[in-house]
Amino acid sequence: MNLAFRDIRHNFARFALTAVGVGLLLMIVMGMGGIYRGLIEDALLLVNRIGADLWVVQQGTRGPFAEVSRIPVNFEDRVRAVPGVLNSRGFVSHTIQREFRNQPLRIVVQGLSWPDDKGQWLPLIAGRPLGAAHYEMIADRLLGLSIGDVLKLGRDNYTVVGITKGMVGQGGDGLGFFTMRDALTIQWDLSSESIRLERAARKARAFGQDIGKTQPFLIERTQGPSSSLPVLAKPMISAVLVDVRPGADISSVINTISAWGDATVYTADEQRALLLKGMVDRARRQLGLFRALLIIISAIIMALIIYTLTLDKLHDIATLKLMGARNSTILGLILQQALVLGAIGYVLAYYFGQWIFPRFPRRVIVQQEDLISLAIVVVIISILSSALGIWKAMKVQANEALQ
Amino acid sequence: MTKAPAIETKGLTKTYGSGNTEVQAMIDVNFTLGKGEVVALVGPSGAGKSTLLSSVGLINFPTSGDIFVDGAQVVAGSEPLVDVRAFRRKHIGYVFQRANLIPFLTALENVQLALEINDTPSGEAKKRAIELINYLGVGDRLKNLPHMLSGGQQQRIAVARSLANNPSLVLADEPTAALDSVRGRQVMELFRQVAHDQGAGVLVVTHDHRSLDVFDRILEMEDGVLIHKIEQENGTTH
Numbered sequence: 001m002n003l004a005f006r007d008i009r010h011n012f013a014r015f016a017l018t019a020v021g022v023g024l025l026l027m028i029v030m031g032m033g034g035i036y037r038g039l040i041e042d043a044l045l046l047v048n049r050i051g052a053d054l055w056v057v058q059q060g061t062r063g064p065f066a067e068v069s070r071i072p073v074n075f076e077d078r079v080r081a082v083p084g085v086l087n088s089r090g091f092v093s094h095t096i097q098r099e100f101r102n103q104p105l106r107i108v109v110q111g112l113s114w115p116d117d118k119g120q121w122l123p124l125i126a127g128r129p130l131g132a133a134h135y136e137m138i139a140d141r142l143l144g145l146s147i148g149d150v151l152k153l154g155r156d157n158y159t160v161v162g163i164t165k166g167m168v169g170q171g172g173d174g175l176g177f178f179t180m181r182d183a184l185t186i187q188w189d190l191s192s193e194s195i196r197l198e199r200a201a202r203k204a205r206a207f208g209q210d211i212g213k214t215q216p217f218l219i220e221r222t223q224g225p226s227s228s229l230p231v232l233a234k235p236m237i238s239a240v241l242v243d244v245r246p247g248a249d250i251s252s253v254i255n256t257i258s259a260w261g262d263a264t265v266y267t268a269d270e271q272r273a274l275l276l277k278g279m280v281d282r283a284r285r286q287l288g289l290f291r292a293l294l295i296i297i298s299a300i301i302m303a304l305i306i307y308t309l310t311l312d313k314l315h316d317i318a319t320l321k322l323m324g325a326r327n328s329t330i331l332g333l334i335l336q337q338a339l340v341l342g343a344i345g346y347v348l349a350y351y352f353g354q355w356i357f358p359r360f361p362r363r364v365i366v367q368q369e370d371l372i373s374l375a376i377v378v379v380i381i382s383i384l385s386s387a388l389g390i391w392k393a394m395k396v397q398a399n400e401a402l403q
Numbered sequence: 404m405t406k407a408p409a410i411e412t413k414g415l416t417k418t419y420g421s422g423n424t425e426v427q428a429m430i431d432v433n434f435t436l437g438k439g440e441v442v443a444l445v446g447p448s449g450a451g452k453s454t455l456l457s458s459v460g461l462i463n464f465p466t467s468g469d470i471f472v473d474g475a476q477v478v479a480g481s482e483p484l485v486d487v488r489a490f491r492r493k494h495i496g497y498v499f500q501r502a503n504l505i506p507f508l509t510a511l512e513n514v515q516l517a518l519e520i521n522d523t524p525s526g527e528a529k530k531r532a533i534e535l536i537n538y539l540g541v542g543d544r545l546k547n548l549p550h551m552l553s554g555g556q557q558q559r560i561a562v563a564r565s566l567a568n569n570p571s572l573v574l575a576d577e578p579t580a581a582l583d584s585v586r587g588r589q590v591m592e593l594f595r596q597v598a599h600d601q602g603a604g605v606l607v608v609t610h611d612h613r614s615l616d617v618f619d620r621i622l623e624m625e626d627g628v629l630i631h632k633i634e635q636e637n638g639t640t641h
Contacts, residue, residue, distance in 0.1 A: 001512060001519050003505075010507030010548070319503045322462065323564075324492020325520045398488075399462045401503055402453070402576060 003329070004336035007313070018305055019341055023348025025298050030353050030374055032291040034364035036284065041365050043170045043280045046110075047271050049121070052089070052241035053250060055266045056257055064093060064238035065170065065271075066278040071263065073180075075240045076113070082256050084248030089113040091239040092183045095173060100151060107143060107176040108169035111183030111237070119162065119177050127162035133179055138162035142174035154189030158182070170280065172362040180237070199223050295377060303385035306338045310389030317393050318401035327394065334389045335382075342382035346375060408474065409572045409604025410459055411435045415468035417454050417627075428454040429465060430627040438571060441598040441605040443615055446624035452608045453576060455624065459606070460495055460574045461487045473571050492521045496565025496603070498575035502557035504549040510536060510560045511545040517567035528567075535563040539593065555586035562593055566601055573597065575607040584613060591617045 008015045043065075055064070056071070056079055063069020079088040092111030097104055112119050118129040119138050127147045130136050137158040139145040149160045158178065167175040178186065190198070202222040206212035212219055242257075242265075244250050254265045266274065276284070310317075317330055350371070357364035417429040428451045436442055444452050457463040459470055461483060470478035472494055477485050504513045511532055518528035536542050539559040541552075549557055558578055565573050575594065579587030591607070591614040598605040598619075607618070615621055621633040 001508075001516055001525065003508075003516075006512065007507045315503075316505050316507075319505065320520075321488065322491065322497055323517055323520055324488045324490075326488070329520065398491075399457060402457065402462070402499060 002336070003333040004340065007333065008337065008340060015341070019344040020348060022298075022302060022305070022341055022345030023352060025294075025301060026345050026349035026374070026378065027352045027356070029291060029294045029298060029377075030349050030366060030370070031357060031360075031364055032287060032294055033370045033374065034353070034357055034366040035360075035362065036287040036291065037365040037367055037370065038363035039280055039283055039287065040276065042168050042172060042363060043275045044272055045166070045168065046093075046175075047268055047275065049123075049167070050091075050241060051121070051268075053244040053268060054242035054254065054257075055091075055268070055271050056088075056240040056242060056263050057238070057266065059262045059264050061264065062274050062278065064091060066274045069238050070236035071238075071240065073237050075237070075263065078260075079240050079242055079257060082253055084245050084250070084253040084256075085242055086245040086248075087116070087243040089117055089241045090180050090237045091241050092180055092187065092237050093169075094183075094187050094238075095169065095171065096153070096186065098151075098153065100145075103144075105143060105151075106171075106173040107139075108171075108173050109183050109186055110175050110177045111180035112177055114179035114181070122162070122164050122177065123166060124162050125165045127160070129162060130177070130179060131161065134182055135159060136161045136178075137182075138164060138177040140164045140167040140174035140176070142168060143176065153186045156182070156185065166363070168363065170275070184237070295381070299381040299385055302338070302342065302381055303388045305341065306334065306385050306389040307392065309337060310334055310392055314392070314396050315401065318396050318398055321396065321398040322401045330393050331390055334393055335386045338382040338386035338389070339379070342378045342385075346378045408435045409438045409440070409472070410606075411471040412455075412459060413469040413471075415455070415458060415465045415470070417451070417458065417463075418466045427627050429458070432468070432624075432627075432629050434622060434629060434632070436572070436604040436606055438604050439598050439602045440619050441595045441607070441617070442620045442622060443618040444606060444608045444622045444624065445610070445612070445615070450624040451627040452624050454627075455629075456574050456576055456606065456608050459572070460497060461485075461491055492517075493568060494571050496568070496570040496573040498558070498561050498565050498573065498578045500577040500580045502549065502554075502561040504557055504560055504564075506549050509546050509548055510541065510552065510556075513549070513560055514563045514567055517564045521568045523568075532563070532567065535566055536560065539563050553586075554582050555589060558582065558586075558590050559593065562590070562597065566597060566603065569601065570603055573603050573605045575605065575609075577608055577610060579609065579611050579614070584611075587611055588614045588617070595619075 056075060057063040057069040058071050061067050061069045073090060076088050076090045079085055090111060090113050093108060095106060095108050097106045099105065112130065114130065114133050120129050122129070122138060125141065130138065135156055135158050137151065137160055139160050141163050145151070145160045147160055147163060151158050151160070169175060199222060203219060206219055206222050242253070244253055257263055257265045320330055353366060357366065412432055412434055415429050415432040416427070419426045419428055432455055444455065446452050458465045461477065464478060464481050464483060467480050469476055477483065477490060505516065508516060511529070514532035514535055515528045518531055519525060523531070533545065536545060539562055541556050541559045544552055544556055552560065579590050582590060594605045594607055595617050597603060623630055
């Protein structure tokens, strides 16, 4: 006869309520693990999805994610000329915040190397890749935009032509994909007043130099657009992504580019390591510690619940002892209840999580290996938490049934 | 008629505390309870009745003396000579002032549990439990939880539970205290019926003098001493 089951049946409402409480607690533990996974997944998403073999960044920096990296856009061509390189692409990434439909809209602007890269590799759930050199964008669904929506960024309007799923930046903001030139335009967008002031300052600086005084045409040129000035470089980009030709010696490519003296090269794995050990490390450890604390708290709360359930049965346990019940019968009653409570709590946690986690503003990724680990932890917690109740039950004397 | 002893005590004493606070709860108690015999143990509060009952029930042990059950010595001095819990489940049945049924088990399960604790297979235990409950006249309450039963019905289930493993000894501590006089007498008569039908020795601690005629013998304790051994017409000679 299973006493644990019969006790649960008798006190079903109370037990169910307790199981719901334990389930909610375990859901938070599960969620913390999911947030931890989501943080890592978001951090590595671009590196993984872009799939480049090498990242060329500004010399001596750990860019473009861990710190700012600025390299000339012509790096793309220089890199492409290196033996063993199959393809190179510019990489521009910056975050902007604008108002859209009276709501703040944060977009991580990503530049695609049009026309080679139109975003065909993106996980589109609607629409199409970029089809024009300007004024089109692909937005992640997290941004809340729809196909055909027109977004004014700077002086230009951009039409949403494609929607992706799960493309977010390290901060959890949705990605928006533009052509490289549009991405740079958005990045370096200045107001008319700023442009006028910059031109005036440029003219004043030119006048201050001998060359300005002797070359009137130069003064005239300072009043034109920045991009038309030969002395002013084109806008800088963050990095160049390199695909190495199949069968080529990747270390040879790295050595060649590293020898230039104005670039640092990272492999995709090194870039991932920079992200994990640098940018998200503290958050990762914080979440890990918080999860460990939650597990300890869950164990304590479960122990108190099982202990209280045992206290309620002390007289019955004394009666069982008086009847000659073995310790294993009494131990089984408490341990089985703890395990059932843990198991039901775990199942409830899973289903609560399935419902609530997708509603979180950032991704919560619950992986199968985490579920298995948590299941093992719950079994251990259940056993440990029943120890206090078992200890109390073992101390009960048969003669207490007579009182 | 002489019956084989279900229990025999020799020189039982029990002392609580020491020095100025020393209390002698039992002093040189000697008695024998035959199988099939139903005996009442009476006396004022504090006389040592419950102490004697818990000693022979292997719940609390005497300070000195010997206890024999079914002819085998189970206690020598203050030390048990057997695995007391195993011995209790095989040889002794208990009935308390309150029925002390397990509240989350039905009437049937309460009796069945006593059998299963003693390693009776589940099916056999259920059959025997139903027989016992029917025998005690509460067969229509098999599936009721204890709180659905009256006090008298609960005590009948408790008696059934105490008899489940065919014990040689049934000990009852004021089993009718919570019952009205009619129900109380019914329970006392039940003990007599059980003792005679099942062949168990039944020792009942009681304050209920209205039902004493049911018993074969009446033992009286005062200040820890067994002072009177009254034989009744329907009782045995011992």
